[in-house]
Amino acid sequence: MALNPDEAIQWQLPESSVVNPTDSGPQASATGNSRVCDSCIRSSVIRAVPRAHAAPRAEKLASIPLKGVDLVRSQAHIVVHQHLEPILVGRRQLNYEEPSIVTQNPSPTTSVSGLSFIRSFEAPNQEAPIRAPVDIGPTEEQHLLERYFDIVQDANPIYSKERFLSRYRNSLCDSGLISTITTITTKLTRPMSVEESATIDTRLDSLLSSSTVQENLFTDFPSLDQYRKSCVLAIYEFHQFPGHQSWVRIGILTRMAFRTGLDRLENLRKLEPEWRALSKEDMEEWRAIWWCIYRLDSYSNLSSGTPYLVSEDLIATALILCSPSQPMNDAEAPLPVLLSAYSETPWKLLPVITSHPETMYANIHNITIMMMRQVGQITRVAQLRLLGEMSSRITEVERRLAALRLALPPNWLNPKRNAFSHESHVDHHARLVTVLFLLMARLLLAILCCSGQQEEGWLMSWQQVLEICQDIASIAEQWNSLFCVKVDPAVSFIIFTALVFLDLHEKSTATSGPTLQRQIHHDKTVLRLQLEHFANIWTLPRLLSLSYATFSESIPGPLAGRHIKTILLRFEAPLHPRWLQFLSNPQKYWDKF
Structure with missing residues (x-):
């Protein structure tokens, strides 16, 4: 599960976040791993906001070479414009003691x-x-x-x-x-x-x-x-x-x-x-x-x-299946339902789940996560095989997604709150998260299908990428920022991915017409604002927002089809080390396009 520790990842941070080693504050211990406190990271990123328009962001950002996307828990060194001079970040760093693992197996008596x-x-x-x-x-x-x-x-x-x-x-x-x-x-x-x-x-x-x-x-x-x-x-x-x-x-x-x-x-x-x-x-x-x-x-x-x-x-x-407020006894308890029994037919599970409305949202959440996982597994395998060899598996999971979407309760995919059915704001956002998961699964498949296709097939898949990103933006339009602390901020991965590919669409020569350009620009705006709401609370979306800004400013456009195809080939996952490294400095790879 751990990432390759030899792959250096460069998160982009403003140079205002660099702390001079002579600043006051205790130095990091020379032994053991160290970490930077949340306050230091937050303040360093926030301080950069007023200076965001002073100069091109790509020239103002410093990069942190980190092992396996590590931001704060490994030795924190900042490298300014590729110069490998370690600079201590943060006012406090603690030694991290590796756990001593107990290896004995449980005995029959204990x-x-x-x-x-x-x-x-x-x-x-x-x-x-x-x-x-x-x-x-x-x-x-x-x-x-x-x-x-x-x-x-x-x-x-x-x-x-x-x-x-x-x-x-x-x-x-x-x-x-x-x-x-x-x-x-x-x-x-x-x-x-x-x-x-x-x-x-x-x-x-x-x-x-x-x-x-x-x-x-x-x-x-x-x-x-x-x-x-x-x-x-x-x-x-x-x-x-x-x-x-x-x-x-x-x-x-x-x-x-x-x-x-x-x-x-x-x-x-x-x-x-x-x-x-x-x-x-x-x-x-x-x-x-x-x-x-x-x-x-x-x-x-x-x-x-x-x-x-x-x-x-x-x-x-x-x-x-049972609500915590629902009294349970052996006679009234529902029969156990296993997700594994429906991994190939998830839509058949919905009648059972919807018959328990108190836990319906949580269980549909699990089903949509399962579909994302299946698509993620296919995209991983596709890195090792030709797209033609994966066509049957791609078709199979596309059919599962289509059947699941059609089997969902009425108006489930509606981005707006179902006021006529008395849907609460909490339930509305719980439902929106599951819709985002389904859209992310479809988006990953569409991006995968763009790779290796001929011109006509490529344009159709590339158009589908735009369609799905716009659907994700329609969710962002209905988002209430009060729920950024209530829902799992993992949805920021989806927002970030849609932002990157909408930016490519806006700069693509295949995208023509001022009306479409204005719509794409609006979609990017609402997604960026939604990501910033999450960034006000969590560090990861804050860094994703900076990474997107760096990428967007580094590629001015217009982009021909061959440019976009090359970029698509580099996409493996939203936080894959090589993808983040590419986003941090796309100009480094521009000559290869």
């Missing part, structure tokens, strides 16, 4: 399905006392915990908010999990003074650099709260500190889920009496952990063009 494991679920596994990140009382702490359930709702590893808060009030939750949730919620939602922000940044640096979180997973019976904490940190790090260590964290978390058996909970429930003894609510909590990990595996590998660790065909953990 397996993850044994009595010790069940007890570890029932009783909190308390870590050493942790000082609160800022001065907050019990009331404020509970308020922050409640606010957490409004953050990144698409990847929440906790099934029942009410049950979790009840356990918290009874002091049954792991203190490390509570501290992690309140710290991240404070960072993302609460206005703070400079002093408070620095304290929060220090706490986040400590949480992400600590080896304790991962070491706890390598015990024979990691608790539910330990998994929750690992998921919460993995989600935050992936979007706020993108890099190879965030990919590695997700990979370790996924492999530990395999080791525990979270990918086959239905089998464990049949075979192991300890798992069978768990209540329906407890099982749903464990299923919520698994589907959170499934989404993390999808986002991290689809965006970077690396192989998935999870295979849908081998998943034996059921989808969550």
Whole structure:
């Protein structure tokens, strides 16, 4: 899952983000890996905004050569205009201690399905006392915990908010999990003074650099709260500190889920009496952990063009069909539904899913992710084979996509809110995210079909790329910026990809007519503004926005068909190292066109 550490990636940052090594502030430790705090990255990018129009951006940006797209968790060196002079970034860097991995396998008497494991679920596994990140009382702490359930709702590893808060009030939750949730919620939602922000940044640096979180997973019976904490940190790090260590964290978390058996909970429930003894609510909590990990595996590998660790065909953990507020007993509980049973016929799963409206959005979310994953796998294989050899697989997945789109509930693809059916704003945006996933799957296929086709076929596929990018822009037109913290910011990959290809269309000689040019310009504007809304909260979309701006200014146009074909051949995935390297300095490759 980890990217090739020998491939240097150059994220573009403004030169105003470069900090002189003589500036005040502690220097990085000479030993161990180091990371740059979120505040430093955010401030460095924001400071560049007023200067964006002072000179061509390509001449003003400095590049960070990073191993495997690592932004902040490896040794942070900035190279200004290709000069390899290391300059320290940030005011604080902490040593990262590699986790000591416990390699012994669970014994039959202490397996993850044994009595010790069940007890570890029932009783909190308390870590050493942790000082609160800022001065907050019990009331404020509970308020922050409640606010957490409004953050990144698409990847929440906790099934029942009410049950979790009840356990918290009874002091049954792991203190490390509570501290992690309140710290991240404070960072993302609460206005703070400079002093408070620095304290929060220090706490986040400590949480992400600590080896304790991962070491706890390598015990024979990691608790539910330990998994929750690992998921919460993995989600935050992936979007706020993108890099190879965030990919590695997700990979370790996924492999530990395999080791525990979270990918086959239905089998464990049949075979192991300890798992069978768990209540329906407890099982749903464990299923919520698994589907959170499934989404993390999808986002991290689809965006970077690396192989998935999870295979849908081998998943034996059921989808969550019951609402947390719905009382459950054995007689009323629905029969388990496995996503793996419908990997080739996803549309057949929709009648079952839509019959449970309380969990419908989350499950359609999983189905559309599965379709994106299937397309991503095809695009990966296509890098190694001729397009003609892939035609049957491409046709097959196109048919699945078409059938799934037609089987969705009425008006599901409507970009606007279905006011006549009383659709809430929350449900509207949850639906829009699934539509974006379907559009991304179609866009990846259209880009793939542009490669290696003859002139007439190429123009048809290139036109389809424009059509899908415009459909993505129509989603952006309806976006409410209040939901940028509520939905998973992984949708920024989709916005970024559509922006790049709309820019190519605007500069293409095949695009003629002032009306179409004005429409493309408008579509680019709304997508860029949507990406900037996400960038106000998260680091990754901020960097994607800068990367797009650099690329757009570096290629003035007009572009002939042969130019665009060459650019398309370089596209592998939105965050693939070679693609990002090309976007950071396309002029370097221009002579080869």
